[in-house]
Amino acid sequence: MIAQGAEAVISRNAAGVMKERISKGYRIPELDTSLRRFRTRREAKILQRLEELNFPAPHLQKFSDQRLSIVMDFVDGKKVKDVLQDNLQLAPEIGEKIRRLHEANIVHGDLTTSNMILEENSQQVHFIDFGLSSFSKKAEDKAVDLFLLDRALESTHSPVYPEVFEKVIEGYKQYPGAEEVLERLEKVRKRGRNKK
Numbered sequence: 001m002i003a004q005g006a007e008a009v010i011s012r013n014a015a016g017v018m019k020e021r022i023s024k025g026y027r028i029p030e031l032d033t034s035l036r037r038f039r040t041r042r043e044a045k046i047l048q049r050l051e052e053l054n055f056p057a058p059h060l061q062k063f064s065d066q067r068l069s070i071v072m073d074f075v076d077g078k079k080v081k082d083v084l085q086d087n088l089q090l091a092p093e094i095g096e097k098i099r100r101l102h103e104a105n106i107v108h109g110d111l112t113t114s115n116m117i118l119e120e121n122s123q124q125v126h127f128i129d130f131g132l133s134s135f136s137k138k139a140e141d142k143a144v145d146l147f148l149l150d151r152a153l154e155s156t157h158s159p160v161y162p163e164v165f166e167k168v169i170e171g172y173k174q175y176p177g178a179e180e181v182l183e184r185l186e187k188v189r190k191r192g193r194n195k196k
Contacts, residue, residue: 007039007131012074016061019043019131020069036068039131044070046106046133053104056097056119056126075126080116084164085157090118091164093125095171098149101127102142103175109133111149113156139177143184146172150189 003010008021021036023029040063047060047070058072084090094116101108108115109132117126136142149168154161172178 005131016071017058017074018069018071020067033068037065040065040068040070043130043133046130046135047072049104049106050130053100055100055104056122056124057130058126058128075117075119075128076121077117077119077126079114080118080125081113081156083118084113085160087118088160088164088167090125091167092171095168096174097125097127097171098145098168099172099175099178102145102172102177102181105135105137107134107136107141107145109145109148111145112152139180139184140188142177142181143188146181146185147188150185 001009001011002017008019010017010019012018021040023036024032027035044060044063047057050057051059058075061071061073063070080090080094098108098111108127108130110129115127115129117128118124119126134141146169150165153165153168157164169182173182175181
C-alpha cells in the first residue's frame with residue numbers, strides 16, 4: 001500500500017498501481033456499491049479520454065466492476081509540490097495542461113501540486129488522481145477547478161504566491177474559453193471572501 005484516502009486504497013506492484021474504492025459502512029450497501037461503481041467507471045473513462053488526447057497522465061491498464069478498482073501505470077518522478085518553488089518555470093506548463101483539460105471539457109476536481117508529478121524521463125508535468133474528475137462544459141466548474149488550485153498554491157507555496165498562480169494563468173490564457181472562465185473565477189473568489 002502506498003496511500004489511503006477517504007475514497008480509496010492505492011497499492012503498487014510490478015504491474016503498476018491499483019486504486020480500489022473502499023466501502024463506506026455508514027452508507028446503504030446498495031447505494032454504496034452503486035456510487036463506487038459509478039465513480040470507478042467515470043475515472044476509467046476519463047483516463048481513456050486522456051490517452052486519446054495524448055495528455056500526460058497515468059495509462060489505464062484495466063478496471064474492474066467487481067473489485068471496483070482500476071489498474072494504471074506508475075508515474076515515476078517527484079511531486080510538483082516538492083520542486084515548484086525552485087522551478088517556477090513549471091507554472092505556465094501547469095496552466096497549459098489545465099487549459100488542455102478544460103478544452104476537452106474535463107474538470108480535474110482536485111488540482112493540487114500533490115496531484116502533479118514531474119516525470120523523471122520526460123521532465124514533463126503529469127497529472128494524477130482523477131478520482132474527483134468529471135466531464136463538464138460549464139465555465140463555473142472550470143473556474144472552481146482554478147479556484148481550488150489558487151487556494152492550494154497560497155497555502156502550500158506561500159513564499160512564491162501570488163506570482164506562481166499568475167504564471168499558471170499565463171499558460172491557461174491560451175484556452176479559447178479562458179476569458180469567460182477567468183471572469184467566472186473572480187465571482188467564485190468573491191463568494192469565497194463573503195463566506196469568510
